[in-house]
Amino acid sequence: MGELHAKNIGEYLEEQRRKETLRFITCGSVDDGKSTLIGRLLYESKCIFDDQLKALESDSKRYGTTGEKIDFALLVDGLEAEREQGITIDVAYRFFATDRRRYIVADTPGHEQYTRNMATGASTAQLAILLIDARKGILPQTRRHHRIVTMMGIRHIVLAVNKMDLVNHDEAVYRKIEADYREFAKDAHLATLQPIPLAAVHGDNVMKASGNMPWYQGPTLFEHLDTIDVSHKATREAFRLPIQWVNRPNLNYRGFCGRIAEGKVRPGDKVRILPSGRTTTVKSIDFFEQELAEAEEGASITLTLNEEVDVSRGDLIVAADSPPEVADQFQVRILWMAEEAMVPGRSYWLKMHTKEVTATVMEIKYREDVNTGAHLAAKVLQLNEIAVATLSTTHPVVFEPYTTNRALGGFILIDKLTCATVGAGMVEFALRRASNVHWQALEVNRQQRALIKHQTPRCVWFTGLSGSGKSTVANLLEKRLHAEGRHTYLLDGDNVRHGLNRDLGFTEADRVENLRRVAEVAKLMVDAGLIVLVSFISPFKAERRAARELFGEGEFLEIHVSTPIEECEKRDVKGLYAKARRGELKNFTGIDSPYEAPEHAELTIDTSKQSPEECALAVLRLVEGK
């Protein structure tokens, strides 16, 4: 790169603007000269500053393994602990540029215990350099690296046969390694495979063609990286926008923010909201102070829509005519990244694009030996192990197979307690399609609300004298229902009189109004899908009938607790009968106010003849329709 002058800046910026970025990962171990190769790439592309070079010289003397010569590996081994141990234990990202391209290199360790680090580095890379020590040839390590990077979706491989200087630049050695690898990788569906013989420590075939290996006619490493076409050329370009954030600065603006995962969008395009399935059209594509005529894959934008539809974080806005799938059960490939093993049946948070749901691994189909690819049986998955498994989520998730779209098929698993990222996964396909959910938007009605609770909503209305045992039976019933996973609520004098009906006394008018409100509340709760238990004396037929009429056929179950007044008065748990008899309590049902017994109660129970438990069981059978 030549000297730049301020007057050429426009030209230079234009040149920069046209530059593409290539992200790649280097796979190998320190012994293969990986750090040396990266250091060499930085050095050859003049991305090492003078002061860094000076620091490198002093570091080389202190920690170096190359005697008095510059140890390029030290340039990239960042953390102090690593420098001392002489190994790279994490993922580091390096930046350099040539006249043609800008590069982001993920530098990851190569040992088996760092499989997760390599997968992390590979997840954002478009190309992988597999580094091989020419003296050793293809090792189990090479196969492992190949397996990890292809699993993560990398389709462009450079086979860097390094340390050619230590095998006398022998072409036969190189050809053998190339042939071995081609044989091994023949099923990997690679888009490109470029073998290059190197001596990174001397720079042979890194930037300049090596005079030591005239038999090699192919590109140098830089020539290859600068020119390779890694554009993924999807067969179909369908618009996909995962929603990250709903922007509502005021009542007149509702913008849906996200980064386009695939395809293009223009104002007027017909789009579908998933998983709801609603369709509408794009009103505008907003980007800061401008409106765009078009936005493409990779752009972070804000969309506004022509109709008011419900869109939240985790939803997708997609091309209306080619929506992705929605499912809640998948076959997936999982790489486990935590010390604590993955156990099927345990629930984790799953994050896919912008959606977070609870997920459970149902079954490990098999574990894959990362070195040989052999399928092995496994009950649990340990750190750095890879498995094919089935997984279910609590809510439907919009997805695409990982091989179709990395952004919509890759997910992470998060431990619910430690909040650590414990697994990485790739969706292969859906086991059960939630197709009925995504084609037509369903109105959320009482049926939907009830369905999601797996129950039939009911209003169970207990009527009877004070002390007849209504509340005792209702309480027992609620416990039973709850134990069976039913969603219930108990309305009685205690929780209604103190709040909602605090303004009401015990005159007849107030008692009527009291019951009217209770019946209306019960109706709302049944509408919400609950099984509502109402426990009130409710002495008058008219009020009970009015309540019944609020509900649909079969929803209202009247339970007459017919315990005789003598027994009730004998119990007198609250001392109310005594008070009433002394005339201190007016309008007390059964004493100076009538109780109108039901004629068509769905069930009559008498707690003086049966135990409260037996009574509750009888009501339970009625509620469950048995």
Place this chain on the structure above:
Amino acid sequence: MNHYQQLEAEAIEIMREAVAGARKPVMMYSIGKDSSVMLHLARKAFYPAPPPFPLLHVDTTWKFQAMYAHRKRMVEESGMELLVHTNPEGLKAGVNPFTHGSSYHTDVMKTQALRQALDHHGFDVVFGGARRDEEKSRAKERIFSFRSAGHRWDPKAQRPELWNLYNTRTRPDETIRVFPLSNWTELDIWQYLHVEKIPIVPLYFAAERPVVKRGGMWIMVDDHRMPLEPGEKPEMRMVRFRTLGCYPLTAAIESPATTMEEIIAETFNTVSSERQGRLIDSDTPGSMEKKKQEGYF
């Protein structure tokens, strides 16, 4: 999409993702060029709404005068809330880079002060402008970097970060530092400032300024608090700054670059990295890594 659009789109995606998962986010605002880029990106990410978080400036009281002026201007322009925190104990004790040395000053007035401010406000997500190309230990930092209670950074306990799937969940006491500019280089920052016409502190442009040479570096005499050593006499030199911090700890470079174009040209042709002007990085080997473990940004 070209390179800058990609970097911009990525940074916006990161900011939106962080805010979506945050309880109480804040953006560190150091007044420097990276902060200027970050602030600009934040405004883009949430437009037409204002960014849904305040700015936090940890003020050592030793910043350049021009930085305070710029801070005032940017707060007015963005309409965002600015929180300023100075370590009250440090202020009372009169901690300064001259008598206490750069490393103690930085620890008390920056690292401890930052921890105080974060604890006081209870922020759980903190945006920072650090880039991976700045320093070796930064190259391994995640975009979402987790800090345990006490804001300590444990390089070995970082969460794997795959694809663009950022895990924003935290345990109580855990906080996240989020670095939207992770994948930017110094040159990217300059070019973006240029293309987007983002205002920056004038100190980045060369001008005649009073400086003295210390330890082979040009230090600007920004106010009367700077004690001069015997025989030291400020001289006017054409200098500018590649990075801005506390003025006694930030070295100027001699440069004729008075326009953005000239700065970009100079940056492109330069042979030393920008953190060279930061005296604190080279105190001891692995010094940035140690500061980060203590909670330095």
